[in-house]
Amino acid sequence: MEKFAPVKRSEDGQPVRYLIVDDSVFARKNLARMVETFGGQVIGEAGDGVSAISEYARLMPDIVLMDITMPQMEGIEAAEKIVRDHPNARIVMVSSVGYQENIVAALQRGARHFVQKPVKPEVLYEVIKYVMRDDGTTARGAGAGV
Amino acid sequence: MRMDLIQPFINSADAVLAQGLQSPVSIETLSMEEEAYRRKGIAAEVYLTGEIEGRVIFDVDLEAAVQLASRLGGVEVSETDDDLVREAVCELANQIIGNAVTTLNDQGFHFHVRPPTQHTSEQGSKSSEDTEAMVMGFNTSSGNVFMNVALRYHRRRALERSAVAG
Secondary structure (H helix, E strand, C coil): CCCCCCEECCCCCCECEEEEECCCHHHHHHHHHHHHHCCCEEEEEECCHHHHHHHHHHHCCCEEEECCCCCCCCHHHHHHHHHHHCCCCCEEEEECCCCHHHHHHHHHCCCCEEEECCCCHHHHHHHHHHHHHHHCCCECCCCCCC | CCHHHHHHHHHHHHHHHHHHHCCCCEEEEEEEECCCCECCCEEEEEEEEECEEEEEEEEECHHHHHHHHHHHHCCCCCCCCHHHHHHHHHHHHHHHHHHHHHHHHHCCCCEEECCCEEECCCECCCCCCCCEEEEEEEEECCEEEEEEEEEEECHHHHHHHHHHHC
């Protein structure tokens, strides 16, 4: 996998902490592997929207990567509930279902960005840097990046 | 069956498989299915509801499924990693069908996609009078991949939706 300059939190220089939400274990593993190449740390995983809400409150991650089509509660509804309780939550929707109506709904309900599956690491990397910009975060060091 | 409903599935399978495998993919067969679908390997099923209704079965030869799981997961996977191989096939189905659904929705068809489930029965349901199934076979560098698409277009639901929209 491509090398990326690590993205760190500006406040303490620590790795960005991720919560990965997807009903597919395979997809979660792939995303985890990807964010680790960005210097990130996966602090939790959830397989549906309901668990995502409780895991967010428990772990307070820097970024949530959230699938849309999931059992029990879909990702857009979970994102809305998380943002209602935690207005600064940074949620990136990661889904194969990326039609315009869905993207607009996700953004209107508080998601910060949308990435379509299959995820290209270089695209997700740019999105992470963009979403973390309010933290003053930048990629550190002269890595390959994109 | 309307080809405008089928074409996005062909394009999406081609694009997602080629990207995942980093090698070209070709469509080998395309035929109408009249008999009940017979599973060929590790399969996942996705249901669609709304103006377009039906189901798609994504089916991969066991050997190809193991190779796909290894390539997409970036780790060596063997036939004994049964759960991981099934998960990989489900996720691939999710990506291919999700991308096709995206295209169809952006073309004005409104419907919803359910999460993929493992399709473990030997046979799928037969085509019916109003739901024809089309089977497509793809040749990839990892082996054969099949997709059985059985969809029905609900003109009434589309009309109801336009009436509500004004």
